[in-house]
Amino acid sequence: MTVRVGVVVFPGSNRDRDALHALELAGAEPVSLWHESADLQGVAAIVLPGGFAYGDYLRAGAIARFSPAMRAVSAFAAAGGLVLGICNGFQVLAEAGLVPGALLRNRSLRFVCRQVTIAPERLDTPFTHLIGERRPLRMPVAHGEGCYYADEATLDALERDGQVLFRYVDDDGRPALDPDDPANPNGSLRGIAGVMNAAGNVAGLMPHPETAVEPLLGSDDGLLIIRSLVESAAGRPVAGRKLEAGAR
């Protein structure tokens, strides 16, 4: 049986269709989840897609965290469900406190869209286990607020606890730890491109694995991340229908 993976669609999401497409390529049955509903329709994992949820008014991700769907996603995550936030989805997760840190405006103060290279710090997570070895992965970034920030103590703790999931690296695979490194597209502290929560079931990253899923589009490295998620989800309990009671 194919595993059902949900993509939450907020008003203003614009890579929701790309995420659905990537999940389908990865062998999942993609399910579109509307932001006004707390019914997660029995999915085994959830993707929060890129875009500008609710127009990103106030602050990226700041309004989306209060949606009925996000309340359900928080409960799903608390119960151990797999959640992957990409770009704006990462911003929503950070705003909701489901992953540590914050995403600030890019150091250049400009939107940046380009191919970047990232490398996994962990190969034993539900989001990375199919990558196989620590190697550079090519995929695009496209964001105005992707500069990863946390205070020094938090950063140290993240490193210590293995919660740093991806870092930006240069063409030779060296981490772009310096915010001013040309391989670091947004000035992220310690070159951090993606992080996990302490329990290891919720992850967020700024680059777009869901756009790098076919060689025709320049890279299919992102498919390794999406397939890792789908494969990991296969053995997991699905979102409980009981949450429907809380739906509007």
Place this chain on the structure above:
Amino acid sequence: MTTAVLPLHRQLGITDDELDAIRDRLGREPNDLELAMFSVMWSEHCSYKSSKPLLRTLPTAGEGVVAGPGENAGVISIGDGLAVAFKIESHNHPSAVEPYQGAATGVGGILRDIFTMGARPIAVLDALRFGDPADPRTRHLVHGVVAGVGGYGNCVGVPTVGGELVFDPSYQGNPLVNVMAIGLLPEDRLTLAHAPGPGNLVVLFGSTTGRDGIGGASVLASATFADDDPSKRPSVQVGDPFAEKLLIEASLELIEARLIEGLQDLGAAGITCATSETADRAGTGIVIDLDAVPRREPGMEPFEVMISESQERMLAIVRPERYPAVEAVCRRWGLPVAIIGRVTDDGQITVVEGGLDQDGRPRPGARVLARIPARALTSDAIVHHRLAAPPARRRPAPAPGVPAEPAELLPERGMDPGAVLLALLGSANLSSRRWVYEQYDSNVGANTVVGPGDGAAVLRIRGTTKGLVATTDANHGVGLLDPWLGAALSVAEAARNVSITGARPLGVTNCLNFGDPTRPEAFWQLSEAVRGLGDACRALGLPVTGGNVSLYNESPSGAIAPTPEIGIVGLLEDVTRRVGPAFVADGDVVVLVGEATPGLAGSEYAALAGVAAEDGPPVLDLAREVALQRFIREAIERGLVESAQDVSGGGLAVALAEGAIWGGRGARLRVGVRWAPAVELFGESPSRLVVTCRPRHVPAFLLLARQFGLPAEELGTVGGERLVIELTGEGATGAAEARGSRVADALDVPVAELRHAWEHGLVRALGEDA
């Protein structure tokens, strides 16, 4: 006239003879509201009153054309039950006054033209033109416009995949912001902007109506102005890309569910334009219930409601029984929706204050504020036959063939070709546009195969093997000298850029940016350009499916160079077989197809080095151009081509350098000089290609060229880390030495140095740090 107060019609930009024409059509005096409605609908922007007689001469029929000029966008069938919708439009004056919002709403407006047809927008290209990049005001405009295009396009989730950024002194007081959008639709979803069926509901959904953009069409778009006039800012609309994103999804959902009979976006002239155009197309009328229009602010005058250009609004024609379903879709997307009128059978646009009854008739006590035949506002608007006169100081057209001693005309004394090449690659117009396009999301949608940066954009069409190729081009340099040639060259180059990927150009959209049409010289430029556009399109077999005309592009510093911006979309049958411009492999053979002809005027070389007063622009042989494009498509189809680049801005040397920079490998080449080194290396005479082939394919490639009647010569091979071009032949060293021009006989530059110049040129020109 001695009084200081002008009569209302003149304040609104209506001339005395236009007022007479309005009286003729109404059979009475117009009231103030009617006059306001006429003033926006008879503006140049909405009525095409000066350009209509010219535009009628353009070829519009072609293979697969489903919708042509007159609809919101051109639509061409591409097989598999799919069609592509595309159009280019200007937002020049709003961007000059308020660059961020002007550019942003330019993107919003053209996207609405696309999804109004039932197509999902899949790509945007932006063609931008400014004055001196060192000027602080230019930099302010560049920053604002680029941020505006990005701010809107990125949020709405449509990738910006290409375009242009050009600097020329003529745009100093009047920048050009032209935006092209492309959409994809199942053919059976084609939706037309008409209002059929008397009794049907007229439904407005999307944003509320406010006081922004009052008179944008007439005040801004259809008059010359002093730059940066703050009093015009209220006429610039304010965009909300988040609302547009919702509008796209809601509109496509309404179309998919077949809930609407017709759909029109609200752009220039707002409700007045949307109602009169849809009614006129269907031969019906519309009665408008003014009180029902959802408003942003209280106390709005009727004329403000009728002509407001508030953004992100759509007008739908809905059967009464389907309205509940329409309302539900709009509510789901959080969009205000209201019934603002009824379709009638009287052919009139009637504005009522005080409400309509169940049957769409004015309630007792309601007042009719305006009543105008829909035709009078649209298809029967006034047409002006303007005077055209070539400028007295115009150069004589270059005689067919050649000036007697072209080499004598060249400012090439002491020229070092390597230094000139580096200067061209690092110039504001030819250097990398990365600083701009990295601010645009170019891959949202997961369809971008080739984004901005090197050559035409390529998008795959999901669910098929096909791809779409898109480009914009305009040759302003030659256009200033010869508007016929400038327009024809623009079409030829845009089509060539599509053909060299292996794609078949499908059709043309155009944005004609010109000066004040009441000046005979400016109108002559427009007439000549339209003639050139038509001639080139007929030769290449391309239908013109739509576009827009932007006149009055003048400022106190003068008129812009005539700028016919051409957008072309092409179809690749197999997107995996596309060919790019970058050199692919060491050992490949570099072949030049076509041959240089003299004439450096209007080129980037001329802008850099100056040009002799007697020199003219290069000639264009349309038959040669047609053969060249058919040839390269055929050669690619047969698998003979590794890379292909056309010779355009900066000439052959720049085309070769680009192949080297983008391919990360050099080449060792010999170029025969027939005329003079500057003509061969940097001249921009058209109908030439730089192609690389595997050695084993060269004989077949050359044979095919001969069969198409095209000259083709091997220049050398790809490889190494330097671009080396030796000049040979009579026109080169010996002759040059004899003339005492002391031109170096070779160009030899490391590719890394070429790349450095190319990568840093724009940021240096704009004074940016990175």
